[in-house]
Amino acid sequence: MVAAAGIPIYDTPFLTVGGGMGSFVTLDYLRIYGVPTSQMRVVSNIDHPWQTYEFLTRCSQIPRKERIRSDSSSRPDNLWGFPSYALEEAWKERKPSYLWQILTEPLLNDYWTPRAGTVFENLEREAKRIGYWDMLVKGQVRMIRRRSDGGYFTVITPPGGAAPTKRIVFRSRFVHVAVGYPGLKFLPDLQEFRTKHGDYQHVVNAYEPHEQVYEFLKTRSGTVVVRGGGIVASRVLQRLFDDREKLNLKTQIIHIFRTFVTGSHGPNAWSRRKGGNGWAYQGFNYPKSVWGGQLKAEMRKLEGAERAQKYKNMGGTNTPYRRRWQEQMRAGREGGYYHAVQGTVDRVERTPDGKLVSYVRSGDGIVREPVSDYIIDCTGLEADIAEHRVFADLLQHGGAGRNPVGRLDVERHFEVKGTASGDGALYASGSATLGGYFPGVDTFLGLQIAAQEIADDLAGRGFVRKMGPLRSTSQWFKWARNSPV
Amino acid sequence: MVPTLLGRIQTRLFLLATVGVIITLLVVPVLPGPSGPLGDRYAGGFLVLVAVGVLGIVWELIYHFLMQFRWEKDWPTLFGLLTLVPEGLVLYFLLRSSAVDFIDPVPPAAFWTHFTLVWVCMWLVANGPMRVPFIRWRFRGGRVL
Ligand SMILES: Cc1cc2nc3c(=O)[nH]c(=O)nc-3n(C[C@H](O)[C@H](O)[C@H](O)COP(=O)(O)OP(=O)(O)OC[C@H]3O[C@@H](n4cnc5c(N)ncnc54)[C@H](O)[C@@H]3O)c2cc1C
Numbered sequence: 018m019v020a021a022a023g024i025p026i027y028d029t030p031f032l033t034v035g036g037g038m039g040s041f042v043t044l045d046y047l048r049i050y051g052v053p054t055s056q057m058r059v060v061s062n063i064d065h066p067w068q069t070y071e072f073l074t075r076c077s078q079i080p081r082k083e084r085i086r087s088d089s090s091s092r093p094d095n096l097w098g099f100p101s102y103a104l105e106e107a108w109k110e111r112k113p114s115y116l117w118q119i120l121t122e123p124l125l126n127d128y129w130t131p132r133a134g135t136v137f138e139n140l141e142r143e144a145k146r147i148g149y150w151d152m153l154v155k156g157q158v159r160m161i162r163r164r165s166d167g168g169y170f171t172v173i174t175p176p177g178g179a180a181p182t183k184r185i186v187f188r189s190r191f192v193h194v195a196v197g198y199p200g201l202k203f204l205p206d207l208q209e210f211r212t213k214h215g216d217y218q219h220v221v222n223a224y225e226p227h228e229q230v231y232e233f234l235k236t237r238s239g240t241v242v243v244r245g246g247g248i249v250a251s252r253v254l255q256r257l258f259d260d261r262e263k264l265n266l267k268t269q270i271i272h273i274f275r276t277f278v279t280g281s282h283g284p285n286a287w288s289r290r291k292g293g294n295g296w297a298y299q300g301f302n303y304p305k306s307v308w309g310g311q312l313k314a315e316m317r318k319l320e321g322a323e324r325a326q327k328y329k330n331m332g333g334t335n336t337p338y339r340r341r342w343q344e345q346m347r348a349g350r351e352g353g354y355y356h357a358v359q360g361t362v363d364r365v366e367r368t369p370d371g372k373l374v375s376y377v378r379s380g381d382g383i384v385r386e387p388v389s390d391y392i393i394d395c396t397g398l399e400a401d402i403a404e405h406r407v408f409a410d411l412l413q414h415g416g417a418g419r420n421p422v423g424r425l426d427v428e429r430h431f432e433v434k435g436t437a438s439g440d441g442a443l444y445a446s447g448s449a450t451l452g453g454y455f456p457g458v459d460t461f462l463g464l465q466i467a468a469q470e471i472a473d474d475l476a477g478r479g480f481v482r483k484m485g486p487l488r489s490t491s492q493w494f495k496w497a498r499n500s501p502v
Numbered sequence: 503m504v505p506t507l508l509g510r511i512q513t514r515l516f517l518l519a520t521v522g523v524i525i526t527l528l529v530v531p532v533l534p535g536p537s538g539p540l541g542d543r544y545a546g547g548f549l550v551l552v553a554v555g556v557l558g559i560v561w562e563l564i565y566h567f568l569m570q571f572r573w574e575k576d577w578p579t580l581f582g583l584l585t586l587v588p589e590g591l592v593l594y595f596l597l598r599s600s601a602v603d604f605i606d607p608v609p610p611a612a613f614w615t616h617f618t619l620v621w622v623c624m625w626l627v628a629n630g631p632m633r634v635p636f637i638r639w640r641f642r643g644g645r646v647l
Contacts, residue, residue: 090630096637099630124578283573290573304574309641310504311575466641486635493634 024184029058030480032171032189034158034407036061037069038461039195039447041144042093043468048147048502049096049492050472050481058187060154060173067140069197074133077223077395078252081134086248086337087301089119089129091462093136094143096469097493098462102131105139127339128300147502154187155179160410161192167439191480193471194433194445195464196407200400201225204244207394210365210373219373220365223249223395230391231260238267242375242387244362245395246274246296247334251342253393254355258345261354270355271387273377275396276334277359288330291338294346295357299335307331307457308466317429317454325421328452334396358385365392402449411436415443422452429454430474431467442478444471503628504576509644510562515555516646517624517632522551525620533616535609546608547616553593554620561589579629586621590614 031047033040036059044057063069079085090098107115118129144150156173164170168190175185203211207220221227223245233239234257241257243250254270261268278292291298306312312331319327336342349355360377363384368374373392377385402408402424411417411425416435420426426434427450436443446467448459457463476483484492495502505513530547531540565585569577594617597608633640 090633097633098640099633101630104630119579120583121580122578124580287570288573300574304576306504306575306643308504310509310577310643311506311569313641314506314643469637469641484637489637490635 024182024186025180026170026186026188027058029056029187029189031057031191031193031475032169032187033057033059033193033195034061034161034171035059035195035197035447036063036153037066037195037197037447038093039197039464039467040193041066041140041149042096042461042464043193043195043446043471044149044152045094045143045147046096046465046468046472047475047481049496050476050484051488051502052481054148054151057152058154058189059149059152060156060158060171060187062155062157064153064155065141066144066149067137071133071137073224076226077249078256079133081137082132084130085133085136086130087461089131091460091465092139093461093465094139095496096465097489097496099493102135103129106131106135123300128337142499143496146496146499156185158196158407159184160407161194161415161443162410163415163436163438164188164441168441169438169443190441191475192441192443194407194411194443194449195447196405196449198399198448199402199405199408201397202400204362204394204396206362206364207392210367214367216367219390220392221394222397223253223393224397227393230393231256233390234260234266234268235264238269239390240269240271240388242373242389242392243270243272243395244275244392245334245397246276246278246336247395247397248302248336249397250395251296251336251339253395255342255345258349258355268354270349271389272355272357273362273375274357274359275361277357277380284330290335295359296338297333297335298338300337302335302460303456304331307455308460308462313455313457316456319454321421324454325452328422328456331456360385399448405449408449411443420450420452424452425449427453430470432474440478442474444474446471503632503640503644505566506643506645507562507566509642510566511559512646513628513632513639513644514558514562514624517628518551518555518558518620521624521627522554522620523548525623526551526616529616529619533612535612546612550593550597550608550613550617551620553597554589554617557589557593557596561585582628583622583625586618586625590617590621593617 033043040059044059047057089101089103092098092102103115103119107113115129118126122128156175159172159174162170169192171187171192173185201222201224203222210220211217218229243253257268257270260266274295277295278297280293281289281291283289304312316327346355360379363376363378366374372388372390374386374388403412408425417433418426418435425445427445428434431444431446433443433445446458446464450458473483475481526547530543569575594613
């Protein structure tokens with residue numbers, strides 16, 4: 018039927034959709050397990066796998082020289098995680114102090130984390146090594162449908178002029194979906210303000226480019242409202258404090274937390290997270306043992322409401338406790354230019370002189386009305402998965418369903434439940450699958466854990482041989498020498 | 503690697519049986535102290551390994567219990583190194599006491615050199631190289647099987 022419509026069909030046994038970090042680590046695993054590039058394709062609207070990630074980190078104030086959140090052995094370019102980034106940077110920069118930090122983290126020191134630049138440079142090296150660009154097909158994926166003969170059709174719109182037809186189709190036995198965030202969602206009151214006033218300059222989301230805020234503050238003293246209690250808020254604050262220090266600015270900062278954490282919190286002595294001054298402190302976005310220890314093992318066994326409850330217990334917005342940030346905030350509180358308040362914002366309005374008033378209602382009923390020049394939304398709410406048309410289609414026509422927290426329901430091996438087609442399988446990884454048997458999905462290490470599960474499942478289906486200790490070791494030497502897999 | 507209880511025990515036994523055995527084979531002949539027949543000294547060395555394994559199961563239960571007080575249920579790298587102090591002391595006094603009387607008491611210098619070397623090497627391997635042949639190990643809380 019598809020062929021009859023004059024749409025060209027290409028065959029590939031394995032297709033991954035997205036072409037970001039999730040697709041990359043999955044292809045990396047499969048290449049290292051032994052699948053040749055000719056057997057796999059990746060469809061993406063970006064040119065290199067770290068492009069979206071780099072865009073988002075740069076907006077949220079992590080340029081290449083700054084350090085990211087995840088730890089030293091979360092290495093998307095190296096599935097063994099050895100040597101870790103800390104060893105590499107210590108060697109290259111001749112900095113034994115990094116080794117001391119990694120030895121004493123998180124007890125005497127903050128977690129050591131790599132520079133964004135280190136991550137990108139290594140990704141580029143690995144992408145070349147595995148022949149990533151031989152597998153890349155540029156295009157926008159429209160839908161993935163089951164074939165009556167098993168496997169899937171993936172419908173793609175190639176970039177204008179790149180193909181003779183408006184659509185092309187891939188026919189494959191296996192499909193993997195890693196399309197990242199379905200979309201950014203704004204806080205409702207801010208969205209309302211933006212639509213009402215058509216003002217996209219003064220009320221910004223930290224994930225969008227918003228250099229104009231920092232530029233404005235360099236020319237004139239001003240007030241900024243920062244909203245949110247996660248790492249992005251920490252980063253934005255650091256930028257504001259850094260600029261203030263470096264350029265002698267007079268910036269005033271009002272920081273609104275919806276949930277204001279005053280100290281250690283949790284149901285009992287066995288599960289209490291540190292916190293204070295508004296923040297909940299945690300090294301990574303989930304407790305560390307989620308990526309391989311006790312919490313990973315526990316969650317793997319839970320279903321339904323019990324699983325949702327466990328997610329709730331260990332979830333919640335948090336940020337790492339970093340000594341530098343603590344110092345800056347302390348100085349800000351003492352100097353009277355950093356004010357943290359608890360509250361929910363009812364609405365935002367514009368004053369006659371073009372400033373912004375937030376109507377903030379705190380838990381004790383007091384309503385504050387801080388006036389500011391800018392509002393930076395660092396809440397990073399993620400949109401519903403159905404906002405992404407590929408997921409919407411899979412939910413409607415592909416047999417996919419939702420998990421206990423409302424996202425895409427996947428098996429322990431990341432096959433999307435209900436979407437099997439003949440001897441084919443459809444997998445998904447990344448943020449869309451949060452709420453499954455494994456919580457750490459939206460991180461490099463989580464994407465690698467998913468990739469390993471997928472690769473092992475594909476091995477079970479005869480697509481590739483499962484990698485044992487011998488192949489793994491010899492492949493590691495190839496990685497170390499940067500020779501092709 | 504962030505361990506589970508089963509993973510801790512398996513990793514300890516596995517590393518003792520590999521790294522521990524290799525280090526023992528290498529260092530026993532050159533350990534400071536006694537000059538008895540080599541066979542006896544090896545017997546002493548391997549007894550230390552066995553004891554680290556057997557007592558270790560009890561230690562791991564204690565560590566696992568202590569870990570429950572940590573929000574992240576993690577076990578920082580440094581703990582893995584520093585636990586050599588209590589474990590070494592307990593083992594040392596046990597071996598010197600008459601509790602284990604089928605071998606001659608180990609001389610302190612030989613015991614501490616051997617024990618520390620084995621411990622540090624196991625710790626180093628567990629913190630990196632172990633992941634090279636065993637790619638699933640770190641995601642399974644240190645289970646080898
Ligand atoms: C600011 C920020 C900082 C982070 N820091 C860390 C960190 O320090 N450590 C860590 O481990 N994790 C971090 N993460 C989380 C996560 O690891 C990254 O976001 C990672 O990039 C997620 O990979 P992904 O493949 O799921 O999505 P992406 O890397 O975003 O890739 C998905 C790609 O799919 C493309 N796509 C979407 N729809 C289609 C379609 N229909 N057709 C074709 N292509 C499509 C998108 O353009 C996108 O490029 C961070 C996330 C953010 C936002």
